[in-house]
Amino acid sequence: MSTTVHTTSTSTSTQPSPSGSTSTGREPLPAAGPTTGTAVESERVTETAGAIDVTVVLPCYNEQDHVLAELERITATMDASGYSYELLAIDDASTDSTLEILRQAEPRFPRMRILPFTRNGGSGTARRIGTQYARGRIVVWTDADMSYPNERIPDLVAHLDSDPTLDQVVGARTSEQGSHKLLRVPAKWLIRKFAEYLTNTRIPDLNSGLRAFRREVSLPYLRLLPPGFSCVTTITIAFLHNQHGIYYLPIDYAKRSGRSKFHFVKDAYRYILQVLRMVMYFNPLKVLMPLSLWLIGIGIAKAGYDVIAHPVRLATNTVLIFLTGLIIASLALLADLIVRSRNEP
Numbered sequence: 001m002s003t004t005v006h007t008t009s010t011s012t013s014t015q016p017s018p019s020g021s022t023s024t025g026r027e028p029l030p031a032a033g034p035t036t037g038t039a040v041e042s043e044r045v046t047e048t049a050g051a052i053d054v055t056v057v058l059p060c061y062n063e064q065d066h067v068l069a070e071l072e073r074i075t076a077t078m079d080a081s082g083y084s085y086e087l088l089a090i091d092d093a094s095t096d097s098t099l100e101i102l103r104q105a106e107p108r109f110p111r112m113r114i115l116p117f118t119r120n121g122g123s124g125t126a127r128r129i130g131t132q133y134a135r136g137r138i139v140v141w142t143d144a145d146m147s148y149p150n151e152r153i154p155d156l157v158a159h160l161d162s163d164p165t166l167d168q169v170v171g172a173r174t175s176e177q178g179s180h181k182l183l184r185v186p187a188k189w190l191i192r193k194f195a196e197y198l199t200n201t202r203i204p205d206l207n208s209g210l211r212a213f214r215r216e217v218s219l220p221y222l223r224l225l226p227p228g229f230s231c232v233t234t235i236t237i238a239f240l241h242n243q244h245g246i247y248y249l250p251i252d253y254a255k256r257s258g259r260s261k262f263h264f265v266k267d268a269y270r271y272i273l274q275v276l277r278m279v280m281y282f283n284p285l286k287v288l289m290p291l292s293l294w295l296i297g298i299g300i301a302k303a304g305y306d307v308i309a310h311p312v313r314l315a316t317n318t319v320l321i322f323l324t325g326l327i328i329a330s331l332a333l334l335a336d337l338i339v340r341s342r343n344e345p
Contacts, residue, residue: 055136124231171210288332295325
C-alpha cells in the first residue's frame with residue numbers, strides 16, 4: 001500500500017533495504033525508521049535494530065476511549081521489567097481521536113514512537129511494518145483494546161531469553177470473550193484442528209494477538225503476512241513449517257473495550273483461506289495429494305464395478321473421476337517441485 005510519508009524527525013536517516021520487506025515500487029527505508037505506506041510522527045529514539053531488548057508493536061484503530069490506559073499499562077510493565085524497550089504505536093488511519101490522544105500523550109512516554117498511516121491498511125499491515133521498523137531484538141505483538149494481559153509481556157520475553165531453542169512465544173488464551181461467541185468458538189476450533197492436521201502440530205491457540213518472537217527470525221516471513229487479522233495465523237504456520245520452536249504460554253483473556261472489528265463470516269473465511277494458502281506455500285502435497293489419492297482410488301473402484309456390471313465398458317464419470325485425480329496429483333507434484341526449488345524460505 002503506497003501512501004504519503006511524513007516525518008517530524010530532523011535527523012537524517014540512511015536508507016538500506018530492510019530484510020523481508022515487500023516491493024512497493026520505491027526504495028525501502030531502514031527497519032528502524034519510516035517506510036512506504038506510513039507517516040511517521042516521532043523518531044526520538046536513535047538505537048539501531050537489535051540495540052534494545054524489546055519492541056512492542058501496538059496497532060491502534062479507533063481506540064480513543066482506552067488507548068491511553070493501554071499505553072500506561074504497557075509502559076509501566078516494561079519500565080519495571082528491566083528490559084530496554086520501545087513502544088511503536090501505529091495509528092491505522094483512525095476516524096476518531098486516537099491519533100490526537102497519542103500525540104498529546106507522547107511527552108509522557110519517552111520510549112514511544114508514533115507511526116500514523118494515511119490510509120487504513122489493516123492490523124496485518126500495521127504489524128508487518130512495525131516489525132520492519134523495530135529496533136528490538138525481540139518483537140511483541142499485542143492489541144490496544146484491553147483484552148490481552150499486557151502485564152504478561154515480560155513473561156513472554158523471559159521465555160525467549162531463557163530458552164535458545166524457542167523463536168516464538170504465544171499467549172494461549174484460556175477462554176473466549178469475543179463477539180459471536182456461540183458461532184465463533186466452534187468455528188475457531190474447526191479451523192484450529194484443520195491447521196493442526198495440515199502442520200502435524202498441536203496448536204493450543206492459532207490466532208492469539210499476544211506473542212513475542214525473535215525479529216531476525218521473522219524477517220523472511222513478513223512478506224507473507226496478509227493485511228487483516230489472519231496475520232497472526234500466518235506467522236504461526238510459517239514458524240511451524242520451518243521448524244522454529246514455539247511455546248504456548250497460558251494467559252487470561254478479557255472482554256475487549258470498544259467495538260469489535262471482527263466480522264464473523266468474512267474473517268472466518270479469510271482464516272480458512274490463509275491456512276490453506278500457507279500450507280500450499282510450504283507443503284502443497286499435504287493439501288492436494290490426499291484429495292488426489294481419494295479420487296484415483298474411487299475411480300479404480302468404480303472401474304472395477306463397471307467392468308463387472310457392464311463388461312468391456314467404463315462409464316464416463318469413472319474416467320472423469322480417475323483423470324481428475326491424476327491431474328490433481330500432477331499439480332501437487334509440480335507445486336512441491338516449485339516449493340523445493342525456490343531459494344527463500
